[in-house]
Amino acid sequence: MSEFANAPRAATIAVLVENEPGILARVVGLFSGRGYNIDSLTVAPVDETGRISRITIVTSGTEMVIEQIKAQLDRLVPVHKVSDLTLEGPHLTRELALIKVVGKGELRMEALRLADAFRARVVDATVESFVFEMTGNADKIDAFCALMRPIGLVEVSRTGAVAIARGPRGIN
Amino acid sequence: MSAATKPASTEAALTMSGAEVVLRALKDNGVEVIFGYPGGAVLPIYDAIFQQNAIRHILVRHEQAAVHAAEGYARSTGKVGCVLVTSGPGATNAVTGLVDALLDSIPIVCLTGQVPTHLIGNDAFQEADTTGITRPATKHNYLVKKSEDLARVMHEAFYVAKSGRPGPVVVDLPKDILINKAPYSEAPKTEHRSYRPQTEPDAEQIRKAIALLKGAKKPIVYAGGGVINAGPEASRLLTDFVHMTGFPCTNTLMGLGAFSSDDKQFVGMLGMHGTYEANLAMHDCDVMLNIGARFDDRVTGRLNAFSPGSKKIHADIDPSSINKNVPVEVPIVGDAGRVLAALIEAWKADGQAQDKAALTAWWRQIDGWRGIDCLRYRQEGKIIKPQHAVKRLYEITRELGRETFISTEVGQHQMWAAQYFGFQKPNRWMTSGGLGTMGYGLPAAMGVQIAHPDALCIDIAGEASILMNIQEMGTLAQYRLPVKVFILNNEYMGMVRQWQELLHGGRYSESYSSALPDFVKLAESFHAKGIRVTDPADLDAGIREMIAYPGPVIADIAVAKDENCFPMIPSGAAHNEMILGPEQEGGVAGVTDEGKVLV
Numbered sequence A: 001m002s003e004f005a006n007a008p009r010a011a012t013i014a015v016l017v018e019n020e021p022g023i024l025a026r027v028v029g030l031f032s033g034r035g036y037n038i039d040s041l042t043v044a045p046v047d048e049t050g051r052i053s054r055i056t057i058v059t060s061g062t063e064m065v066i067e068q069i070k071a072q073l074d075r076l077v078p079v080h081k082v083s084d085l086t087l088e089g090p091h092l093t094r095e096l097a098l099i100k101v102v103g104k105g106e107l108r109m110e111a112l113r114l115a116d117a118f119r120a121r122v123v124d125a126t127v128e129s130f131v132f133e134m135t136g137n138a139d140k141i142d143a144f145c146a147l148m149r150p151i152g153l154v155e156v157s158r159t160g161a162v163a164i165a166r167g168p169r170g171i172n
Numbered sequence B: 001m002s003a004a005t006k007p008a009s010t011e012a013a014l015t016m017s018g019a020e021v022v023l024r025a026l027k028d029n030g031v032e033v034i035f036g037y038p039g040g041a042v043l044p045i046y047d048a049i050f051q052q053n054a055i056r057h058i059l060v061r062h063e064q065a066a067v068h069a070a071e072g073y074a075r076s077t078g079k080v081g082c083v084l085v086t087s088g089p090g091a092t093n094a095v096t097g098l099v100d101a102l103l104d105s106i107p108i109v110c111l112t113g114q115v116p117t118h119l120i121g122n123d124a125f126q127e128a129d130t131t132g133i134t135r136p137a138t139k140h141n142y143l144v145k146k147s148e149d150l151a152r153v154m155h156e157a158f159y160v161a162k163s164g165r166p167g168p169v170v171v172d173l174p175k176d177i178l179i180n181k182a183p184y185s186e187a188p189k190t191e192h193r194s195y196r197p198q199t200e201p202d203a204e205q206i207r208k209a210i211a212l213l214k215g216a217k218k219p220i221v222y223a224g225g226g227v228i229n230a231g232p233e234a235s236r237l238l239t240d241f242v243h244m245t246g247f248p249c250t251n252t253l254m255g256l257g258a259f260s261s262d263d264k265q266f267v268g269m270l271g272m273h274g275t276y277e278a279n280l281a282m283h284d285c286d287v288m289l290n291i292g293a294r295f296d297d298r299v300t301g302r303l304n305a306f307s308p309g310s311k312k313i314h315a316d317i318d319p320s321s322i323n324k325n326v327p328v329e330v331p332i333v334g335d336a337g338r339v340l341a342a343l344i345e346a347w348k349a350d351g352q353a354q355d356k357a358a359l360t361a362w363w364r365q366i367d368g369w370r371g372i373d374c375l376r377y378r379q380e381g382k383i384i385k386p387q388h389a390v391k392r393l394y395e396i397t398r399e400l401g402r403e404t405f406i407s408t409e410v411g412q413h414q415m416w417a418a419q420y421f422g423f424q425k426p427n428r429w430m431t432s433g434g435l436g437t438m439g440y441g442l443p444a445a446m447g448v449q450i451a452h453p454d455a456l457c458i459d460i461a462g463e464a465s466i467l468m469n470i471q472e473m474g475t476l477a478q479y480r481l482p483v484k485v486f487i488l489n490n491e492y493m494g495m496v497r498q499w500q501e502l503l504h505g506g507r508y509s510e511s512y513s514s515a516l517p518d519f520v521k522l523a524e525s526f527h528a529k530g531i532r533v534t535d536p537a538d539l540d541a542g543i544r545e546m547i548a549y550p551g552p553v554i555a556d557i558a559v560a561k562d563e564n565c566f567p568m569i570p571s572g573a574a575h576n577e578m579i580l581g582p583e584q585e586g587g588v589a590g591v592t593d594e595g596k597v598l599v
């Protein structure tokens, strides 16, 4: 039993699926129906024909729950492949965020300084607002938003995480 | 595309309507019978059915019953059961049956009508989001939006329903797709793009399992519905394996018949209403071989007290069944039949000797538990004990020697049927285990009788459950199906009453079956025979009369009203905390507060 530690862990799971109607509902319904967490979920077609989509799910649970989540995903008929990136070794996680900050005078300057430190790009500007674009892992975006809040953060739009294993090996 | 490379069949097939393509696909997938109920959206299929003879349509009286009938048909034959219902209410009525088949791993293909594609999403007449509603109720479902997909989807539906862990599949068919011409193609010979369940076990896992089993001092084989799903050959291999090892064997409710109840190595059903010896052997064993069972909560009792000292081997075709409730040392993914064949071979090839002395001591301990005689009851006085009614039914059918199939409704009578009716072969026992659907038994028996016209098909029923699909008496009459409904009439929702007695201070809230019909007259009004038995002295004659009658019968057996079903592991208790019946010594009573929140 020792291998099934009871402490929850985070898991980033990549799922290759047949790109057919209802597939996202199947995946999301599985999580809600069985009471699993979804911290984030992204999806887009990834092959040249547009037939295969890749879903990246960030979830958390005990080892036994994560094993269940993977087994449950894998038994969905349109699922080709389930890969637990967290378990399988080093991987990269990135998220894109668009962050709107409103302010004047010194606050504007402070916003730009912070954006520079975080390598956020200005993608829209008016005399009283900026929209910053940044990519990074969730922690970095969280930290940036936290700093912007007192300055004049008004809106955030985030993609959720996408992830890929490091090194030459492909998912298939 | 040049004329030479054009597939010849496509052009010819374009003379077929979608409805004809559907029927052709059914035929090519071996369907002989379809259970259904018509309506506007499926009229094109009904029209095609009218014009052919290959497939027989059985008109049920409610769509839920169509699915249960298909389940009975499937479970008793090993084939895929097939259902046809209309859009909207036809589809929603079928949902309970679909979930029932999902939880019990029964292969079903259910065709549902749908409004034409251009009206989908418009709240059209009798429109329901059938794929949305049935997504969590099926193994998989399809909405056919293009005529060129129709044949492929039909073939795929059968493949998905029966391969791997079987289950129900819905194909939602818009009316324009049924009317428009559609191309037909035969089932592809190639593998499915994404769904390829593993059936062959891993050799290394088999080796690990054998090492554990050979070294076992107190082993047990715990076999479930997966062995039935794997086909009769798997039951034969299970029997060989149990005989060659000398191990005790227990079956789940869904596994009854996988191993013969006559066999001296059979210790009975396990779980909440299982035998004392099966549950204590599970609790005390040192090596457990689970084959095709899913550690259901009705079986394990309190998880942290479940078989605490054992090493566990779990063979299952569905990886998600493994390590779901109970962590195991040796997981084996594969078909039960293939796993058993591999285990038998490896057992023979392995040089290590068994600890025969330990096994003998283990059997001595098990025989001690058997000595409690946990199913003993006393039939005396003028009131029929329900256990006795089932026992006599069993003994008389055995004496008559006819091929017999039993279905049940849900409740105490179901458990008494499991305890007192013995099964020597697989596929003879149909019960709603996972969902526990009252109203399952009559339509299931109907489906069995269609598949086995000369067999004796009996629904062991409760007076409350039987009313949930009683309209199917009409179907029995129409098709002259000689199904026997054997009601253990205790005038209570007995299982509910029992829990209220044990857990809720005897406050029998809404569990009395008031205003019951006169079942004899009810039978007669449906052109069947009605029999009522109230005196134990008349029981045998009543049973014989029921069996001898060539048509459908309702036998209404008045039984003790306050009888409880024992042994019982109360919710939240462990296997070694069973409540025994009044005839047995020992056992521990009491339901904890944590237990009360469980079902």
Ligand SMILES: Cc1cc2nc3c(=O)[nH]c(=O)nc-3n(C[C@H](O)[C@H](O)[C@H](O)COP(=O)(O)OP(=O)(O)OC[C@H]3O[C@@H](n4cnc5c(N)ncnc54)[C@H](O)[C@@H]3O)c2cc1C
Binding pocket: B103, B104, B105, B164, B165, B166, B223, B224, B225, B226, B227, B229, B230, B251, B252, B253, B254, B255, B269, B270, B271, B272, B273, B274, B291, B292, B293, B294, B295, B296, B298, B299, B315, B316, B317, B318, B321, B334, B335, B336, B337, B410, B411, B414, B415, B432, B433, B434, B435, B436, B437, B495
């Ligand atoms: C009132 C009531 C009381 C009940 N009390 C009890 C009780 O006392 N005892 C009891 O046992 N049950 C009881 N049940 C039934 C219980 O709820 C479960 O339905 C039952 O225990 C499950 O049986 P199973 O483990 O054999 O699994 P099934 O539901 O039959 O599942 C089969 C398993 O085998 C796998 N499988 C399928 N095909 C194959 C294959 N080809 N090869 C290998 N594996 C395969 C599946 O993936 C699945 O894991 C009760 C039900 C009711 C309604």
Ligand SMILES: Cc1ncc(C[n+]2csc(CCOP(=O)(O)OP(=O)(O)O)c2C)c(N)n1
Binding pocket: B409, B410, B411, B412, B413, B414, B436, B437, B438, B461, B462, B463, B464, B465, B466, B488, B490, B492, B493, B494, B495, B496
């Ligand atoms: C459709 C449905 N509704 C409710 C239940 C809950 N339930 C389980 S057993 C039972 C009572 C069954 O009574 P009866 O058919 O008379 O059988 P008995 O227990 O008396 O043998 C009920 C209501 C159920 N299993 N199925």
Ligand SMILES: [Mg+2]
Binding pocket: B411, B462, B463, B464, B488, B489, B490, B491, B492, B493, B494
């Ligand atoms: Mg009753």
